[in-house]
């Protein structure tokens with residue numbers, strides 16, 4: 001820093017100044033708005049509108065706190081950072097802590113969940129925050145309103161924009177209105193993406209698309225909601241406020257199968273049981289009768305977009321594939337009674353239908369969602385040991 005400062009004093013130039021400023025910690029108080037579903041640290045998964053984003057955010061704030069502490073310390077500052085997750089307070093908390101106004105995030109010192117808003121934030125932080133981060137349409141809208149009210153910097157984290165998920169969802173918005181309220185959602189997204197000071201996305205395609213596909217943000221440039229309004233310049237996809245940061249994986253859990261000395265061989269017994277165990281129960285169904293075949297493997301949420309049933313159908317229809325490889329899918333529940341998600345229930349029924357229709361017995365194994373991260377990491381590597389492949393389904397293109 002001293003070197004940089006000397007350089008600036010002697011020969012100021014924009015790039016040195018930028019580097020210098022970029023290294024000074026200036027963000028100490030951060031608010032993250034996540035009104036979606038039941039936001040709590042335990043017993044929330046499976047409750048309505050509550051999914052992976054909770055775990056994701058809790059991981060995110062822990063990492064953020066560590067990073068902020070490190071930077072502050074490296075600069076010899078005595079500031080204590082504060083991170084607040086602001087979410088809904090739900091009186092009927094269904095056995096969770098979502099009815100408590102205030103809760104510390106475990107494994108953090110300065111990070112809390114606050115279930116209440118605006119004035120409360122200022123009171124808790126003893127002043128306005130420096131930065132507000134929103135996620136998903138509702139979180140981004142809350143972040144927009146708060147950043148406007150408090151005059152602070154707003155960041156949007158890109159989420160799968162619903163507009164791009166359903167074909168012609170603009171033109172046919174009325175068709176989806178009862179179920180999804182797209183008119184409100186697209187409007188909220190449009191306001192939030194324009195108000196945001198910066199937007200973090202994971203790929204360039206997400207912003208401006210490719211030669212053959214429209215980008216998620218790009219689809220908001222111009223569209224019509226007949227009878228409601230018409231958008232002619234919704235978003236500038238070349239605005240420098242777009243930033244691309246590709247998501248990563250936890251390298252402690254997802255390391256290559258070739259790193260023999262790190263492998264969790266103690267788990268192989270239970271993995272074998274998971275893949276080949278003869279028992280048919282709520283945990284897994286289907287038998288792989290020929291263990292010498294390689295495994296085609298997929299693990300994802302059992303929803304329409306991840307299209308695990310599409311993969312199973314594709315496999316079922318290919319005599320060649322069925323001859324050569326086994327198919328293993330990890331996702332969702334097997335017993336539809338355990339699911340509380342409309343879309344997932346439909347996918348579960350579809351999966352059972354496919355197993356019957358194509359008589360997949362002997363070739364296909366369906367395993368329910370696995371929560372043990374360490375074992376999941378080893379499961380990928382175990383499949384790699386069989387010279388298997390992992391498949392991720394992207395919409396229609398298998």
Ligand SMILES: *[C@@H]1O[C@H](CO)[C@@H](O)[C@H](O)[C@H]1NC(C)=O
Nearest residue numbers: 052053056057135136157159
């Ligand atoms: C944002 O919210 C969506 C929908 O709830 C979720 O799928 C995603 O993981 C969240 N992303 C972040 C970065 O919190």
Ligand SMILES: *[C@@H]1O[C@H](CO)[C@@H](O)[C@H](O)[C@H]1NC(C)=O
Nearest residue numbers: 304307310311313314395396
């Ligand atoms: C799922 O995949 C199948 C191909 O097996 C395809 O026909 C179908 O349109 C896909 N569904 C979605 C929602 O992408």
Ligand SMILES: *[C@@H]1O[C@H](CO)[C@@H](O)[C@H](O)[C@H]1NC(C)=O
Nearest residue numbers: 289356358359360361362363
């Ligand atoms: C389904 O496939 C299995 C194994 O290939 C076979 O033994 C069985 O007879 C088939 N069932 C039907 C109804 O075709």
